[in-house]
Amino acid sequence: MPKQAFDKKIEALEALRSTPDGSATHEQLRKGLTDRNNFLVARAASITADLHCDELIPELLGAYDRFFIDPGKSDPQCLAKHALARALRDLGHHDADAFIRGLTHVQLEPTWGGRADTAASLRGTCARALTECFLDDLDTLGYLTDALADPDKTVRSDAAIAIDQLNRPEGALLLRLKLLIGDAEADVMGQCCTSLLSLAPDGALAFVSRFLHHENAEVQLEAASALAQCRQTEAIVVLSRFWQDELAPMDVRRAILIGLGASPLPESAEFLLAAVSNEPTTLAETAITALATSRFATEARAKAAEIVAARGDQALQKHFATKFGAPLPG
Numbered sequence: 001m002p003k004q005a006f007d008k009k010i011e012a013l014e015a016l017r018s019t020p021d022g023s024a025t026h027e028q029l030r031k032g033l034t035d036r037n038n039f040l041v042a043r044a045a046s047i048t049a050d051l052h053c054d055e056l057i058p059e060l061l062g063a064y065d066r067f068f069i070d071p072g073k074s075d076p077q078c079l080a081k082h083a084l085a086r087a088l089r090d091l092g093h094h095d096a097d098a099f100i101r102g103l104t105h106v107q108l109e110p111t112w113g114g115r116a117d118t119a120a121s122l123r124g125t126c127a128r129a130l131t132e133c134f135l136d137d138l139d140t141l142g143y144l145t146d147a148l149a150d151p152d153k154t155v156r157s158d159a160a161i162a163i164d165q166l167n168r169p170e171g172a173l174l175l176r177l178k179l180l181i182g183d184a185e186a187d188v189m190g191q192c193c194t195s196l197l198s199l200a201p202d203g204a205l206a207f208v209s210r211f212l213h214h215e216n217a218e219v220q221l222e223a224a225s226a227l228a229q230c231r232q233t234e235a236i237v238v239l240s241r242f243w244q245d246e247l248a249p250m251d252v253r254r255a256i257l258i259g260l261g262a263s264p265l266p267e268s269a270e271f272l273l274a275a276v277s278n279e280p281t282t283l284a285e286t287a288i289t290a291l292a293t294s295r296f297a298t299e300a301r302a303k304a305a306e307i308v309a310a311r312g313d314q315a316l317q318k319h320f321a322t323k324f325g326a327p328l329p330g
Contacts, residue, residue, distance in 0.1 A: 006037070013043050017050065029056055033063045038075040041067070042083035049087035057093055060084050064098060071107050078107050082122040089129035096133035096140075102126035103143055123150060124158035131165045141170055148178050153185040160188070164195035172200040176207060190222025194229070201232045209238050212252065221255045228259025228268075236260075236267040253279075254286050261290025269296035276316075277307045284311075285319045292323035 013032050016025050032044030033056070041063055048056050064084040067075040075081055085102050103126040107119040127147045130140055144166070147159035160178070163171040175196040183189050193211060196204045211223035224242075227235045239256055242248055257275055260268040272294070275287035288308070291300055305328050308320045321327045 006040070009035070009037075009040055010043060013040070013047055016047055025051070026053060026056060029053060030059050033059045036074075038067060038077075038080035041080040045080070045083040045087040049090040052091070054091045057088065057091055060087055060091075060093075061098060064088070068101070068105070071105075072109050075107075076109065076118070078105075078118045078122050081105070081119070082125060085122055085125045085129065089125065089132070092132075094132060094134050096130060096135040099126040099129045099133060100143065103130065103147065117152065120150075120152035120155050123147065123152070123155045127155065127158045127162045128165065131162050137166060137168050138170070140166060141168065141174065144171075145174055148174065153183075153188050156183065156185070156188045157191040160191045160195040164199045167199065169200065172196060172204065175199065176204075179207075179211070186216060186218035186222050189219050190226055193223050193226035197226055197230045197232070197235070201230065201235075205230070205232065205234055205238055209242070212242050212248075217249065217251065220249065220252045224252045224255040225259040228256050229262050231264055233265055233267055236263075236265060236271060240271065250283075253283060257283065257286045257290050261294045264295065266296065269294060269300045273300060273303055273307065276304055277311075281313055281315055284313075284316055288316070288320055288323050297324070 009032070012028065016028055019025050029044055029048050029051075033041055033048070035041050035044070045060060045063070048060065064081060067080045067084070071078070071081070081102065085099065088098055102119075102122045105119045105122060106117050107122075108115040109118050127144060130143060133140070141163070144159045144162050147155055147162070150156050150159065160175060163174055175192050179189060179192050179196070183192075189211070193208045197208055205227075208223055208227060211219055212227075214220050214223065224239070227239055239260075243253065243256070257272065260272055269291065272287045272291045276284050276291070279287065288304065291297060291304055294300075301324055304324075305320065308316050309328050317328055
């Protein structure tokens with residue numbers, strides 16, 4: 001397709017975002033979904049979802065099926081299928097078949113020196129969409145178990161998120177097993193920790209705390225971040241105990257402080273203020289940064305200013321002024 005014609009089609013599709021929902025808009029989207037160009041179909045699918053055109057679900061499914069035929073040629077980089085799966089999910093399509101098909105799809109395409117799978121994003125999207133489908137929960141967990149062992153790390157992480165979303169107690173067992181077996185990617189371990197703490201917090205706190213002492217320093221960081229952002233007050237207690245260990249690595253301490261900056265618990269602000277008061281300058285600065293971006297910044301500002309002033313550390317005072325946008329009072 002000539003570039004000028006392609007650009008005109010893209011412009012026409014994008015213009016639909018500002019037009020009222022109506023038959024003319026739907027007709028143009030239908031036309032876009034039947035295009036042979038996978039990029040154009042991906043854009044049409046995205047706009048269909050953004051405009052909440054759920055009456056076009058049959059057209060989305062038709063396009064989705066079409067791009068599974070000779071997929072490497074019809075849909076390079078899996079652009080159309082991924083966008084179509086996202087649109088189906090966002091529009092509330094609850095038939096599992098489309099998402100099961102995407103979750104099990106592998107698309108190997110030529111790359112420099114070999115071949116690469118381009119369907120990982122599709123599989124991850126379908127894993128998360130499957131939890132909202134009309135499918136027995138145990139069957140869903142079966143598919144998600146397979147996804148936890150996917151060759152691509154983003155799919156494994158999405159599977160852990162989906163297990164949490166499904167909200168079945170059996171899912172906690174899968175996450176525990178995955179953590180015990182381990183993963184080559186620390187961020188997958190971190191997502192499993194986060195999902196487990198969300199799904200079964202009471203039983204998970206002590207379990208996840210083991211990974212604060214993991215042999216892999218990156219896994220330690222992930223576990224610390226997961227605990228710091230947990231919504232259970234007991235997680236702060238676990239972290240406080242760990243903090244007292246003189247052998248606790250500096251990077252893990254810093255990860256705890258950063259994670260607490262995103263915590264919804266008032267106790268997180270107390271922890272950060274204590275760090276501002278008692279820790280060396282580098283850690284105190286991290287605590288100030290976390291506190292300044294937390295939901296408790298406004299109410300904790302005066303107390304933090306008082307602590308920083310009392311310490312008389314000019315570097316800390318300058319850092320406070322930068323992060324809170326004002327010098328110390330008085």
